Amino acid sequence: MAWKKYLLTLVITAAIFATAFYAAWRFNQARIADIAATEQSISIDILSSETQFDLLGNLDCKTIEENDILSDELNSLASRLSVAEQNLGSDNKQVILLKKQYSLLQIKDYLLLEQISKKCNLKPVYILYFYSNAGDCAQCGEAGQVLTYLRQTYPGLRVYSFDYNLDLSALKTLESLYKVSGPLPAYIINGRAPIFGFKPLDELQKIMPELKTLATSTTPTN
Amino acid sequence: MDIGTSGIYVCLFLAVYFEVFLLISFLEKRPSKKTKALPTRYPSVAILVPCWNKGDTLAPTIDSLLEMEYPKDKLSIVIIDDGSTDNTFEAAQKFAHNPQVKIFQKKNEGSKYSALNFGLEHSDSELVGCLDADSFVEKDALIEMVKAFNDDPLIMAAAPAMKVHRPRNILELMQSVEYTFGIFYKKMFDNINAISVLPGPFSIYRRTLFSIVGPFRKAHHTEDMEMAFRIHVNGLKLVNVHTAFVHTNVPKTVGALIRQRTRWSRGFLENSRDYSYVYFNKKYGNFGMLALPLGLAGFIAGLYTAGYAAWSLSSYFISKTYSLWQTHVPISLSLPTQPPQWLYVIDTSMLTFLIVFTLGMMFTAIFIGQRISGTKLTLVSFVSYFLLYGFVAPFWLARAGWDTVLSKERGWLT
Structure with a gap:
């Protein structure tokens, strides 16, 4: 052996x-x-x-x-x-x-x-996006895909994404300031009241008419 | 790490262990090179050629036997037409006047073992070989075999090195790589006396073996495997003669391949059940402690890996489809606007490194097999092996497992 x-x-x-x-x-x-x-x-x-x-x-x-x-x-x-x-x-x-x-x-x-x-006096277009990967947000993955697509399509769009559960006092202040407490994902678009729950691409585009002011990635820009 | 992935790590551990073991065996005892030395004596040899509906290939098979470099008065060929319904018997008649050839016809009894035993009864040579009627031997194959028997009187049986006969289509090319790997690992298993099969194409037996262990058995249509098991159980010696080459026809279609491999795999499972007491039994040496457990583990690991891969892929596509349906994001085939950073694009997980190691060692083993056999594998062979084998093998593993569980009877040729 x-x-x-x-x-x-x-x-x-x-x-x-x-x-x-x-x-x-x-x-x-x-x-x-x-x-x-x-x-x-x-x-x-x-x-x-x-x-x-x-x-x-x-x-x-x-x-x-x-x-x-x-x-x-x-x-x-x-x-x-x-x-x-x-x-x-x-x-x-x-x-x-x-x-x-x-x-x-x-x-x-x-x-x-x-x-x-x-x-x-600029008019930027931005989204504060709150997600969770602690298992309490079933559609955060899909929301991330929509935002990635939007960011690729509109390079001028600024997307700030935050892990809702991150233990960071500045983030908690931001969350309380904008009253982010509802079901995730949550979006704050251009400083307006938060929108809770997943939104597909077409719905998000409707909610954000400002997107039309931005150049798309396919449009030639100076 | 989830349970599913943990299982994959276990499978990889087994694969790496197996490959490392083979490579250590190779470094310990490298296969000797073929010499031009002739046998010290020429024992009488009878080659049994059982055939069922082999009218197309029988003649070239017999021709290859007659062309072997061996004294004609010491070599006889016994053709056993096992109830063929085609022109096999007519094809055999071509050799009717050759004094070296005996031709018999018998009723088919549903499995090859009966034809072999019939041949044993109708021959009386010192050594007995068998050759499937779709295989062809090289001219010096018998001399190489006989030299091994002459050198060690304890050897009771010897298996040859098998190559694929003229591989042409993708499936045949795939199998040519598999057989080349087989030449390597069978020789390495010979180093530790753990050969688990004496294949139909040109295995040679000492006649005294049959008086000790008895004739061939049906053994779930894998009499060649069962005989190897029985030889080990009786503490007798069997070897692999890597310098004796035989070329065999292999299945040309997926269906035929799956049928053949289902029979082999099921034979392994059923014989393992019959000889379950050999598993992890020190009395049977490396055969019981390593060859059989690794063979069974390989069977389970193959099925598990295929199942896991199928499940992962289908989950991925279902979730992607669901996401597209939910998000309404159009499918984009555009390239990224910025060149991706390699550090974030290339998968550098532990799993990837292990897969690379495993494939690398397999390449090494196939390369050594090529050196031993003098086979030249083409790039297409390698590509078809690495791309195709993993897709078709799970089918015969699953079917063999299913048939075994249900004790489903399939014929010798189905």
């Missing part, structure tokens, strides 16, 4: 499994590091924009319009964070920390958007 060979095979098989686990872990760590670096970069961008806004107090809005001071990276960060969440799980501590930082960056970006809009 080849007991030694059985054992050696077991050890090598276990080593292969350990190597696969380690390789997957290294890639996940690389993703976490990449997201953290991007978040830091966005954080600096927002701080810079806020400072720039303070400095621009006396400048005309043409400069603001010509220099897109709002971060474009937030959107791409969302999908990257989603990949990390799928691989590591939504209850992973690193993922939760990154989501908190991401939510804070979104709130700051949103506040900056409001400030600039008021000062320069």
Whole structure:
């Protein structure tokens, strides 16, 4: 009987499994590091924009319009964070920390958007979207797909998505400020009263007539 | 991790264990190369050719036997027409005047074993071989076999290395890769004395074996497998002669392939049930401790993986369809506006790495099989094997399992 060979095979098989686990872990760590670096970069961008806004107090809005001071990276960060969440799980501590930082960056970006809009009389189109992946929102997946489609179709649309259950005081304040307490998903469109429950694409487009003011991804833009 | 995925990890563990075991066996004892040395003696050999409706292929099969490099007075061929309804008997008459060939006709008894036993009764050679009437031997195949018997008097039976005869269509090419892998793993199982089948095409037996263990049995239409089981149970020796090549015709259609493999798989299950006491029994060495348990685990793992994949895919498509119906988002085939970042596009999960490892080791095993057999597999063969095998194999596994559970009787040829 080849007991030694059985054992050696077991050890090598276990080593292969350990190597696969380690390789997957290294890639996940690389993703976490990449997201953290991007978040830091966005954080600096927002701080810079806020400072720039303070400095621009006396400048005309043409400069603001010509220099897109709002971060474009937030959107791409969302999908990257989603990949990390799928691989590591939504209850992973690193993922939760990154989501908190991401939510804070979104709130700051949103506040900056409001400030600039008021000062320069701009009419941005934005959605604050509240979802949950704790099993209490059966159609949050579908809602996410609709919003992704809208964002791809209207690059000017800003979508801020928040995990309703994230333990973050700034987020809780935002939720209470807008009275987000009903069944999820919830949408706040351009600062109007929250809309609760899933809305398919055509219905959401009806609710948001402002979308027509935005250029679509297929329309040539300057 | 959900239970379903955990099951896949268990299946992968078994697959990796099996492949690692084979590769260690290979590194421990590499198969010897064919030499030009001739046998020290030439024992008398009778090759039994049982045939049922093999009118098309019988003549070339017999021709290949007659062309073998072996003393004519030591080699006889026994054709047993097992109640054919086609022109098999007429095709056999071509050899009626050849003193090396004996031709018999008998009534079909529903399974191949009776034809083999008939042949045993009508021959008296020292070694007895059998050859399916759709297979063709290489000229030195018998010499290679005889050398093995001469070298070790304890050897009671020997299995050859099987290749697919002139693979042309996709299914045949797929099977040519499978048979090449088989050449490798059967030799590795020989290293640990755990061969589990003596295939119909050109397995050779010492006649004394039958006086010890008895004649062939029906054995759920897999008499070749049952004989290997019985040899192990009796503590006798069987080997694989990787330098003796036989070319066999393989099923050309999906239906025929599924029927053939259902018979083989069911034979394994039924014989496993008959010999259940061999499982995990140290008395039967690596055959009982490794070959049979791994074979059964492979059967279950194959079915489980196929079931899980089918369930996952159908769930995915159902949920996608439901989402489209719910969201009213149009299906878009447009490419992303920005190049995707590879770190977020490529699946780098543990499961992916394990699948890559498993496939890599399988490639290595097939490559070694190619080296041993001198087979040259084409890219199309590999593509058809890796794309097609996983889709068709679950059908015969499921059918064999189903038939076994229901004890459903299917004939030898269905």
